[in-house]
Structures are given as structure tokens and as C-alpha cells.
Amino acid sequence: xxxxxxxxxxxxxxxxxxxxxxxxxxxxxxxxxxxxxxxxxxxxxxxxxxxxxxxxxxxxxxxxxxxxxxxxxxxxxxxxxxxxxxxxxxxxxxxxxxxxxxxxxxxxxxxxxxxxxxxxxxxxxxxxxxxxxxxxxxxxxxxxxxxxxxxxxxxxxxxxxxxxxxxxxxxxxxxxxxxxxxxxxxxxxxxxxxxxxxxxxxxxxxxxxxxxxxxxxxxxxxxxxxxxxxxxxxxxxxxxxxxxxxxxxxxxxxxxxxxxxxxxxxxxxxxxxxxxxxxxxxxxxxxxxxxxxxxxxxxxxxxxxxxxxxxxxxxxxxxxxxxxxxxxxxxxxxxxxxxxxxxxxxxxxxxxxxxxxxxxxxxxxxxxxxxxxxxxxxxxxxxxxxxxxxxxxxxxxxxxxxxxxxxxxxxxxxxxxxxx
Amino acid sequence: xxxxxxxxxxxxxxxxxxxxxxxxxxxxxxxxxxxxxxxxxxxxxxxxxxxxxxxxxxxxxxxxxxxxxxxxxxxxxxxxxxxxxxxxxxxxxxxxxxxxxxxxxxxxxxxxxxxxxxxxxxxxxxxxxxxxxxxxxxxxxxxxxxxxxxxxxxxxxxxxxxxxxxxxxxxxx
Numbered sequence: 001x002x003x004x005x006x007x008x009x010x011x012x013x014x015x016x017x018x019x020x021x022x023x024x025x026x027x028x029x030x031x032x033x034x035x036x037x038x039x040x041x042x043x044x045x046x047x048x049x050x051x052x053x054x055x056x057x058x059x060x061x062x063x064x065x066x067x068x069x070x071x072x073x074x075x076x077x078x079x080x081x082x083x084x085x086x087x088x089x090x091x092x093x094x095x096x097x098x099x100x101x102x103x104x105x106x107x108x109x110x111x112x113x114x115x116x117x118x119x120x121x122x123x124x125x126x127x128x129x130x131x132x133x134x135x136x137x138x139x140x141x142x143x144x145x146x147x148x149x150x151x152x153x154x155x156x157x158x159x160x161x162x163x164x165x166x167x168x169x170x171x172x173x174x175x176x177x178x179x180x181x182x183x184x185x186x187x188x189x190x191x192x193x194x195x196x197x198x199x200x201x202x203x204x205x206x207x208x209x210x211x212x213x214x215x216x217x218x219x220x221x222x223x224x225x226x227x228x229x230x231x232x233x234x235x236x237x238x239x240x241x242x243x244x245x246x247x248x249x250x251x252x253x254x255x256x257x258x259x260x261x262x263x264x265x266x267x268x269x270x271x272x273x274x275x276x277x278x279x280x281x282x283x284x285x286x287x288x289x290x291x292x293x294x295x296x297x298x299x300x301x302x303x304x305x306x307x308x309x310x311x312x313x314x315x316x317x318x319x320x321x322x323x324x325x326x327x328x329x330x331x332x333x334x335x336x337x338x339x340x341x342x343x344x345x346x347x348x349x350x351x352x353x354x355x356x357x358x359x360x361x362x363x364x365x366x367x368x369x370x371x372x373x374x375x376x377x378x379x380x381x382x383x384x385x386x387x388x389x390x391x392x393x394x395x396x397x398x399x400x401x402x403x404x405x406x407x408x409x410x411x412x413x414x415x416x417x418x419x420x
Numbered sequence: 421x422x423x424x425x426x427x428x429x430x431x432x433x434x435x436x437x438x439x440x441x442x443x444x445x446x447x448x449x450x451x452x453x454x455x456x457x458x459x460x461x462x463x464x465x466x467x468x469x470x471x472x473x474x475x476x477x478x479x480x481x482x483x484x485x486x487x488x489x490x491x492x493x494x495x496x497x498x499x500x501x502x503x504x505x506x507x508x509x510x511x512x513x514x515x516x517x518x519x520x521x522x523x524x525x526x527x528x529x530x531x532x533x534x535x536x537x538x539x540x541x542x543x544x545x546x547x548x549x550x551x552x553x554x555x556x557x558x559x560x561x562x563x564x565x566x567x568x569x570x571x572x573x574x575x576x577x578x579x580x581x582x583x584x585x586x587x588x589x590x591x592x593x
Contacts, residue, residue, distance in 0.1 A: 082472075083570040126467070167470055169568045176568055177472045184471070224449040224502035224538040226571075227473040327489055330510075333426075354482070369448070369481070384497050393489065394482035 001151050006057060010195050014061045018151040020101060024057070028141050029105065032056060034293035038197060039110040040263035041254060043315060045201040048254075052104045052111065055196055063100035063181050063188035065214045067093055070181075070230075074219045081221075081228050083174040091154040092175060098146065098156065099164035099182055103189065105142075106133025108280055109271075109297045116268045119279040128283060135162035136283040137290075177228070185370050186217060186230045186243075194246045197254060205249030208242040220371050220379040231373040232382075240370045241386040248392045252326065256353055262317040262401060265349045269308035274300045318348055318401040321410040322419070326353070326397045335419060336398050342417050343410055349401040354394070426490070426514065428464040429483040433492040433514045435526055437507045442534040447503040448484065449473075449538035453545040455480045457533060457588070460548055463525045468549070472568055474542040475549045490514065502538070532587040540580070543572055547580045548588065 004021045005013040016024065023029055032053040041048040071078065071089055078084045084092070107130045108114025118127040138146075143158040163171035167179050181187055191210065198206030216236025222229050232240045254260070272278045274297060281288040301309045311317055322339045324332045340347065370382040370389075383390040402410045414420040435454055439446045456475045458464045466477040484505075488495050491510040497503055515523075536544065547565050554561040562577045569577075585591045 081571065169470065170564055173567045174570060179471060183469070222449070222473065222502070223500055224445070224447045225473060225542045226539065227542065229473065327486070330490060330513075354479075378500055380499065381497055381503075393485035396486055 001153075008054065008058060008061070009199060010058055010192070011061050014057045016057075016060075019146070019149045020060070020097065022149060023098070023101060023142060023145055026142070026145060028137060028290060029053075029056075029102075031290060031293050032104065032107070034295050035107050035109060035111060036294055037111060037193070038201075038254070039113040039260075040267055040312070041201065041257070041260050043263050043317070044257050044259045045203070045254065048197070048201040050196060050200040052107050055192060056101055056104050058192040058196055059103060059188045060097050060101040062191050062210070062214075063096050064093065066181055066186070066188055066191070066217055067096050067178075069214050069217050070219060077219050077228060078177075082177045084177070085174075091156065092178065094154050095156055095160055095164060095175070096178055096181055098161045100188055102138050102142065102161060103134060103165050103182055104130065105137050106130045106135070106283075108133075109292050109294045110267055113264045113267050114271065114280065114292075117271050117275060117279050119282045121282075131165050133283050133286075133289065135166045136286060138162040138165070140286060180230050184230060186213075186232070190247070191243075194243070194250055197250060198246075201254050203250075203253060205253050206246045208246045209239045212236055212239040213243065218373055220373040221377070222371075223379065229371060229379075231371040231379055234372055234374050237372045237382060237385045240372065240382050241389055244370065244382065244386075244389045244392060248395075251353075251395060256395065256397070258320040258323070258399065259317060261351050261399070262320070262349075263312065265318060265351075265401070266308040266312050270301055270304070270306060270312060271297065273304065273306045273308070316404060319404050319407040320399050320401050321407060322400040322414060324396075324398045326395045327393065328396055328398065333398075336400075338417070339400060339414055339419050342413050342419065343400060343402070346402050346406045346410055347400050348403055351399040351401065353397040426483075426486070426517075428466065429487050429492070430514050430517050431458065431464050431522060431526060432480070432483050433487050433507070433511055434518055434523060435530070436493050436505055437511050437515065438526060438530045439534050440506055442530060444535070444537050445502065446505045447538055448481070448505070449502070450536075450541055451484060451505060452476055452480055453538075453541040454529065454533065456545045457529050457548065458526060460588075461525060461529060463522065463529075470546070470549050470568065474546045474569075487514065543569060543576060544580045544584065547577060548584055551584065 002018045004016045008014045033051050035052045037050050037052055037055050038048045075086055079086050115130060121128045139158050139162045146152065146156060146158045146161060159171055164179060164182055169176045183189065194206035194208065195210060198204065216233040216239065218231055218233055219228050220231035280292060301312055324336050371379045372382055372385055373379045411420060432455065436446060436451065443450055453474060455464060455466065456468055459466050459468060466479045468475040468477045487493050491508040492514040493505050493508045495503060495505050546569055547561065550561055550564045558578065558581055561581060562574055565577045566574060
């Protein structure tokens with residue numbers, strides 16, 4: 001089997017086998033080159049123009065290294081407690097690599113911003129998530145590549161790969177455990193984007209010692225339920241701490257930057273104007289869905305005179321005029337409500353960090369506590385070791401935005417009422 | 421404080437308050453799984469995903485941390501036992517925004533399931549997660565749950581199916 005290597009600024013080189021390389025070269029995977037990882041963050045950090053393409057390669061590489069370390073240290077737990085067939089660990093490894101490589105294949109243009117315009121899933125009455133599209137694309141479009149490839153030696157089915165992304169326990173059986181590597185508290189997705197987004201934004205906030213993280217990852221036992229959970233060996237608790245701090249910094253300084261969020265608003269409004277029916281096509285209409293990428297949306301913005309499209313082109317964005325602290329107290333929240341009353345209908349956009357915290361910094365299971373495992377096998381939450389972690393928690397900041405031409409008027413009103 | 425200000429987090433505070441007298445250990449697992457039962461009853465609205473440790477919502481964890489910051493709950497960790505969560509100094513004021521109906525719905529779930537251990541609630545919530553998909557097919561439901569939680573016996577799983585039938589769905593016989 002041939003082996004390929006791709007140069008990567010975060011890990012040096014990322015290795016791929018023939019099957020993986022053919023997946024990467026598929027036009028639907030190449031579409032990820034045209035979906036920026038951070039939407040319009042480049043309006044604030046001009047070099048943050050990297051795409052879902054290199055992130056997907058990075059997640060595959062990191063997931064593999066985490067998997068190898070877990071297997072090396074925990075074969076007994078994997079077999080006896082989780083019930084995995086240790087004779088199939090090589091197959092599981094390849095399954096995880098493929099799921100990691102394809103986990104973002106269903107992203108909308110401009111990544112998470114586009115998710116605001118997902119149609120409603122009739123089964124759940126909630127909007128679809130990009131994972132639903134990823135699973136549908138894998139099962140329909142990548143089926144032939146995965147199952148008929150001459151380098152496919154593990155008899156992995158496309159539905160197995162999709163199941164790991166969707167979390168389909170009926171297909172995965174005991175392999176369901178590995179979902180934690182794709183979306184969990186110590187998953188490869190977050191591990192990669194913190195490093196990659198920081199690198200491309202040009203900030204130093206998201207940096208953590210990835211080699212130490214890999215070196216100390218293991219499996220522990222939840223004392224409340226005895227369930228197996230991912231944990232960090234005690235010697236590595238500082239790297240776990242730095243991972244949490246990195247997440248806090250990247251969220252507050254990049255993902256929830258006040259100007260970036262203004263462009264998220266404008267882009268959402270622009271997309272509503274551009275998309276037929278104001279929504280992306282559902283996963284049942286993949287051919288139509290896959291026509292949408294940053295280029296097609298960008299072309300339409302370029303040729304539109306709609307107000308938000310115009311403001312994007314002229315960098316004439318909404319202005320934030322009021323915000324609470326990152327963790328507002330009861331008094332802060334009351335002041336926020338009062339500010340809303342004072343500003344009335346000149347408020348164009350009310351933003352809340354609570355919703356973005358999950359969207360931008362966690363995968364589905366991302367807020368699970370990180371646990372530290374001692375040599376004697378007992379575990380404790382990271383917050384028992386780190387007072388910083390204990391205090392950080394989720395960000396609940398709220399903000400009010402107005403049009404730039406209303407900014408001075410809004411601020412004067414707030415000052416007059418003693419709110420600024 | 422207005423109800424809209426902290427939303428479902430106020431219900432979480434009330435839940436912890438009500439669980440204190442009946443639960444053997446109000447830990448994070450118990451809170452997660454009880455909130456899942458309330459979600460399925462339509463009392464709260466969170467997004468849950470299934471893991472091998474049962475249904476889990478990061479938003480519940482986030483709300484729990486936030487109400488701790490607001491002194492709505494106190495959270496302690498005891499070595500080898502896990503979390504112990506109890507009402508905080510601001511519990512009463514944060515609960516004020518809840519209606520009698522909302523409190524009654526939480527009381528009902530606590531009355532029926534509040535005395536269960538984390539271990540049992542984790543299994544019960546997993547059974548409930550799959551419930552709709554199997555529409556009364558107890559064998560299929562048991563197999564699905566067993567694949568996620570192989571450490572539990574079929575007897576344990578069937579016992580939870582029976583419990584949910586009677587106490588959650590009100591199906592007799």
C-alpha cells in the first residue's frame with residue numbers, strides 16, 4: 001500500500017494511506033478548501049483564512065495519536081470493562097481515522113455561522129446539525145470510495161464511519177465508546193482547532209502542549225456510575241489545565257470577539273437573503289446542498305445590494321454599545337435588562353455567549369469535566385487541582401449592538417441613565 | 421429576577437433543592453439524568469446526545485456551573501465518591517421566577533425517580549433515550565441499551581423498562 005505525507009504547520013507532516021488520499025482528492029472533500037474554518041473572523045484577524053480542509057486532516061492525525069496511546073495503556077479495560085474485541089483494534093483505528101477525516105464534511109459555508117440557517121429536522125423538530133449532513137454525505141457519496149477501494153483491508157462500511165459521527169449505537173455496538181474521541185471532553189476536534197485557529201489568527205492564546213496531552217491520556221472510572229471515562233494521568237494535569245485556559249482565551253478573544261460576532265450577524269442576514277426559502281437544502285437534497293460553499297456565497301454577496309451584503313463589503317458593521325461581564329451576576333443581568341429598555345428599538349442585535357460557547361468551543365459532549373487519574377486508579381476532577389479551572393466555567397456574557405450611525409446616540413442614552 | 425434571565429437554570433436550582441431530601445447522592449450524574457427526564461416531559465429544553473455513560477447535555481453542565489457562581493447551588497467533590505451538590509444561599513430568590521405548574525412538574529419527577537442512585541438513573545435515562553425508537557418492542561429496546569451499557573444485565577434493563585412504563589408514561593399492567 002502506498003503512503004503519502006502532507007505538510008502541516010501544526011504537526012509537521014500528516015500521513016495518509018491510499019484510501020484516505022483518495023477520499024481527500026474527492027471533489028466533495030476538496031469543497032472543504034472553500035469553507036473557512038472561522039467564517040468572517042478574518043475581518044478582525046486578517047490571516048485567519050484557514051479552512052475545514054486542513055482542520056480535517058489535523059483531526060485525523062490527532063485522533064490517531066490519542067487512540068494509539070489509549071490502546072497502549074488500557075487494553076485490559078477496553079476488553080474487560082468496555083467489551084471491545086482487541087483482535088479488531090487495527091480496524092477500529094482505521095474507522096476512527098476515517099470518521100475524524102470526514103467529521104466536518106457536511107459543514108455549511110462559513111462554518112458555524114451557516115448553521116443558523118439549517119432547516120428543521122422533522123424527526124426532532126429541531127434544526128439539523130452539520131453532523132447530520134456529514135453522515136448523509138458519507139453514506140451516499142463516499143460509500144463506493146470506502147467500501148470498494150482496493151486498499152480497503154478492514155471491511156469498513158460507510159455506515160460504520162457515519163455511525164461514529166452520528167453516535168449510532170445499533171451499528172457501533174461496543175465501539176460506541178470511541179465516540180468520545182470524535183466529540184467528547186478530550187476530543188481530537190477541539191485538540192486540533194485550538195492550536196490551528198490560534199496559529200492562523202496570529203495569537204498565542206490557544207497554545208498547549210499537545211505532545212504532553214497525548215502522552216498522559218488514559219481511561220479512568222467515574223466514581224458516581226463506574227462508567228469508563230477518558231482521563232489525564234496525574235502528572236499531566238497542567239496540560240489539562242492549559243487546554244481549558246486555551247479554550248477560554250480563544251473563545252473570548254477570537255470566537256466571541258465583539259466585531260467577529262457583528263459579522264456573524266451580517267452574514268446570517270445576507271444568507272437569509274441569498275438562500276432560496278432562507279434555509280439550506282436538507283440532507284435529503286445533498287446535491288443541492290453541496291453546491292453551497294464560501295465561493296458561491298461570496299459571489300452572491302459581491303453582486304448584491306442588500307444592506308448586510310453591502311456592510312460586509314464596506315466593513316461597516318454593527319457596533320457593540322453595551323455588554324455584561326463574562327459571568328454576569330444577578331445585578332449585572334438587571335442592568336442589562338434596564339439597558340435594553342433604555343435603548344428600545346434602536347437595538348439591532350442582542351447577542352448571548354451562552355449559545356456560542358457550545359457552537360464554537362465544544363462538540364456535542366464538550367463540556368464534560370476533565371478528570372485526573374492518580375497512580376492508584378482513583379480519579380478527581382481537574383477543578384480539584386486547578387483553582388483557575390474552577391473559576392473559568394462557561395461564559396454567559398450578553399451584548400447589545402446598534403447600527404454604526406446610532407452608536408453615539410445609544411451611548412449617550414446609557415450614560416444619561418448611569419448604565420455606562 | 422425575571423424568569424427569562426436565567427431560563428431553565430432556575431429549574432435546575434429548584435431540582436437540586438427538591439432532591440436534597442430524597443436522593444442518596446445529588447451528584448452531577450443525578451442532575452444530568454434528572455434534567456433529561458424533565459426534558460422528555462417537556463419541562464425544560466436542552467439538547468442531549470448519547471454517550472456510553474448515557475444521555476448528556478453540555479448546556480446542563482454549563483447551567484450548573486453558572487448557578488453555582490450565582491450561589492444557587494454549592495458543589496463539592498468527595499474523594500472516591502464523586503460530586504455532592506446542595507442548595508446555595510440564593511436558592512430561594514432564583515426559584516422565585518418559577519410558576520406553580522413548573523414546580524409541580526419537577527416535584528412529580530423527583531417523587532418518582534429522586535431516590536434512585538446515579539448508577540440506576542444512568543441506565544434509566546439511557547432506556548428512555550431509546551424509548552421512542554422501539555415503540556413498545558421491549559426486546560429491541562433491551563438489545564439497544566445493552567450495546568451501549570454492556571456492564572448491565574438484561575434483567576436490570578427490563579426492570580427499568582417496567583419502571584418507566586408505570587412511573588414515567590403512566591402505563592398500567
